Every structure is written in C-alpha cells, then in structure tokens.
Amino acid sequence: MIDFPLSPNMLMMPRKLPHSAWLGHIPFASWLVEVVRPKSIVELGTHNGASFLAFCQAVETQQVSARVFAVDTWEGDEHAGFYGDEIYAELRDYQQRHYAGISEMMRMRFDQALEYFADGSVDVLHVDGLHTYEAVREDFETWRSKLSPRAVVLFHDSCVRERGFGVWQYWSEISSRFPSFEFTHTHGLGVLLVGEEQPQSLLRLAEAARDGQFATINLFFDALGRNIKNVEEIERVNQGLAAAHGEIGRLNGEVVRLNDEEARLRALLEKNSDATEEHYAVVESQLPTLAQGLSLLERRVIEGMNDTRQALDDSREISVANVVASVIPRLDEQDRKLNLLMRPWWRRALGR
Incomplete structure (x- = not known):
C-alpha cells in the first residue's frame, strides 16, 4: 500500500461547469496545484475552458502566486470540431469577471505563443490541442525548452484510440523516458514528471505506477471526478427542464x-x-x-x-x-x- 496523503483540495467543486470530457480530472488538477505550487501554468488547447477555469480556481482558492495561460485559436479542429467566436466570447467574459488578475487568454497558435515565455519558466504544461501523434509530439518538443526544473506535463485523451487520435501512441513512447503515471478514466490523462525537482508525493505515484500499484489511486480520483460529472449532468438536466x-x-x-x-x-x-x-x-x-x-x-x-x-x-x-x-x-x-x-x-x- 502506497503512502498517499488525502487533501481537502481534492474535493474542490468547480464554480463553472462547462460540458467537457475534462471534468473527471479536476480533483487531480486541484491537488496538483497544491503539491507543485507552480508559478506558471500553460495549457495548449482550451476550448470551453473546463481545465483552464479549474486551474484558475485552484490557484485562487489555495492562494498560490501563479499565472494561468490559455493558448488557443478558439476556431476548433478535426477532433474538437469547428466553431465560431461564441465559445471564446463566453469564456473570455467569465475569465475577465473572475480571474483577470491571475490568468490570460492568448488567442493564437501554439508556436506563436512560444516567444512570450522564457526558457525554463513553465511549471505545468497541459497538452490538449490537436490529438494526432504528430501534433502532440510537436507540441511537447517545441515547448520542451520552456519547461522548468520541476515541470509536470499533462497529456489529455491518452486512452482514446479512434478518429485519428494519437496521444496514446506518443504517450507510450515518452512515458518510458521520464517518471510518469496515467489515469485511465475520463478519456485518460498522462502525467509526465519532466523536471528533476519533483515533489515526493508525485514521485511516489510514479513509483506505484511502475510497480503496478496505481489502480487504487486511479479509482479514487475517478470516484471524485464522477461526483463533478454528476453535478454537471444534473445542471444540464435542470437547464433542459427549465x-x-x-x-x-x-x-x-x-x-x-x-x-x-x-x-x-x-x-x-x-x-x-x-x-x-x-x-x-x-x-x-x-x-x-x-x-x-x-x-x-x-x-x-x-x-x-x-x-x-x-x-x-x-x-x-x-x-x-x-x-x-x-x-x-x-x-x-x-x-x-x-x-x-x-x-x-x-x-x-x-x-x-
């Protein structure tokens, strides 16, 4: 049995619940902010902002001195689907009203945003853009120099094997090069411990995954995530009833x-x-x-x-x-x- 301390931050309930496949990973995202105490969080691919707003809320609630950056064109792609400006406008309005002081939305391509970040400055990188093998590999490799000595990289949809998704393929390659663990619920989330200065709690999870003892932790975070998804579904049903x-x-x-x-x-x-x-x-x-x-x-x-x-x-x-x-x-x-x-x-x- 691994030593895994529980935390109230795992129970964070999002103030805003966009319909998203990422909702099930919000408990881990909140806990990750607690253990890493990042100064800079960057996500590549934001869409309607489920993960972005969760990181913002965790940073604010835990009073972490961090900035959260969302990089996206907000035009969509072949996997997320294509859409107009309404999604960007709604998210921008909410972000400006609630998290303008700790976050920024950068409407541009991922490679265009590189120049705005110093090398070694990003503590948490969330890769969630186009999900082909080539796109995911390019996102990681082009942003590699921006990662700090304690950087953690998240790969969403690591368990999806359809419609040209290739995250799973790149994850199988890159996860063997660094300490890592993977959640298999909610389409999968690969957690890659790239920096050498990692908190012991994350290293213990990587050891548990290496030793085949990660299943209980996976079920634990899955159960917490299901609570959030259930609340979101209830809200959608209530909206439908109204x-x-x-x-x-x-x-x-x-x-x-x-x-x-x-x-x-x-x-x-x-x-x-x-x-x-x-x-x-x-x-x-x-x-x-x-x-x-x-x-x-x-x-x-x-x-x-x-x-x-x-x-x-x-x-x-x-x-x-x-x-x-x-x-x-x-x-x-x-x-x-x-x-x-x-x-x-x-x-x-x-x-x-």
Whole structure:
C-alpha cells in the first residue's frame, strides 16, 4: 500500500461547469496545484475552458502566486470540431469577471505563443490541442525548452484510440523516458514528471505506477471526478427542464390565443352567415330585373350592330374608327348598367 496523503483540495467543486470530457480530472488538477505550487501554468488547447477555469480556481482558492495561460485559436479542429467566436466570447467574459488578475487568454497558435515565455519558466504544461501523434509530439518538443526544473506535463485523451487520435501512441513512447503515471478514466490523462525537482508525493505515484500499484489511486480520483460529472449532468438536466417548462408556457399561451381566435372566427362566421342569406335574398329578388336587363342589352347590342352596318352602307367616307367610337359609349353604358345589377349588395351599399 502506497503512502498517499488525502487533501481537502481534492474535493474542490468547480464554480463553472462547462460540458467537457475534462471534468473527471479536476480533483487531480486541484491537488496538483497544491503539491507543485507552480508559478506558471500553460495549457495548449482550451476550448470551453473546463481545465483552464479549474486551474484558475485552484490557484485562487489555495492562494498560490501563479499565472494561468490559455493558448488557443478558439476556431476548433478535426477532433474538437469547428466553431465560431461564441465559445471564446463566453469564456473570455467569465475569465475577465473572475480571474483577470491571475490568468490570460492568448488567442493564437501554439508556436506563436512560444516567444512570450522564457526558457525554463513553465511549471505545468497541459497538452490538449490537436490529438494526432504528430501534433502532440510537436507540441511537447517545441515547448520542451520552456519547461522548468520541476515541470509536470499533462497529456489529455491518452486512452482514446479512434478518429485519428494519437496521444496514446506518443504517450507510450515518452512515458518510458521520464517518471510518469496515467489515469485511465475520463478519456485518460498522462502525467509526465519532466523536471528533476519533483515533489515526493508525485514521485511516489510514479513509483506505484511502475510497480503496478496505481489502480487504487486511479479509482479514487475517478470516484471524485464522477461526483463533478454528476453535478454537471444534473445542471444540464435542470437547464433542459427549465427550457422545457418555458416552452410549455409558451405553447399554453399559444393555445389560449388560438382558442380566442377560434371564438372570434366562429362569431364572425355566424354574423357573415346572416349577411350571406340576406345577400342571397336580395340577389334572388333581383333576378327577374336582371333577366330583363340582359334581354334589353341583347336587343340594344343587335340594334347597335345594325346601326353600324347601316352607317357603313350610308357613308363609306366615315372611318371605321369613328364608327367604333360612336358605338362603344353605348355599349359601355349598357355594360355599366348590367354591372350595377350584378354587383354584390355590400358593394352597392359602399358605393363601390
């Protein structure tokens, strides 16, 4: 049985719980801040900030004189997925309100951030960017010179073997070169003790892993991490329920509105039904007059045509245009009278 002291910092509950695969490692991250007492923490790849905010909270709560740096483009990649500025904006807003004095978000590529750190200055390096073998190896090798004599390097997703993830492959190579141990829960987290000036508590964990006695420690931190993941899941369920209740309220309001609309339409239909019957009665009473009007129009049209023929026979000098111009007003007048007879009663009442 290894000598492993317990600490209240292992029970730190994050103030903010972004949905993330990293939540299960927050108890270890908090304890790591306690035992290393870092002056500089750098993480390569932050996304929605679960690990970044956890490190910030641990530094603040434990009153460690450290700065926490998050380096990311906040554009995503083939493993994290691609996204817009909304994730960066939300995290930036929270970071500025709560941890502006101890942390910094550096929106740039990992290699661009190198010039802002002195060699031997980084005590904790968290590698969590693109997860291909080549990308992980490049991240570690390019930042190697920035690591301090007591540096600890974390490799997330060391147990994932799908979708081109290659952290496990690089971890199998690099972990044999330094004291190390690996958590297998929550997609895996490899812990590499690169610096020569390591706390004894971390060295004992590396010895336990080397001797095959690390399983109990792994289960212990897994259990602590599950508590955080359960809380996050409960929060998401509660948010979903609140959204569902809001939607139910909106739909109930829509039902009330539709019921009111139905009542209004029923009343309108009943009113229009009476008006329609009245309209039909008026039209029916006018049918004889309408028939007489049509007969009269027919006779007048025939008479007009006869008059036109006669006019053409009487005077060939009259142009066709003049004849048509003389006939059309009479036809228009008859059409107006017919239209007047056939107009709906409500149009006549409105003078339309």
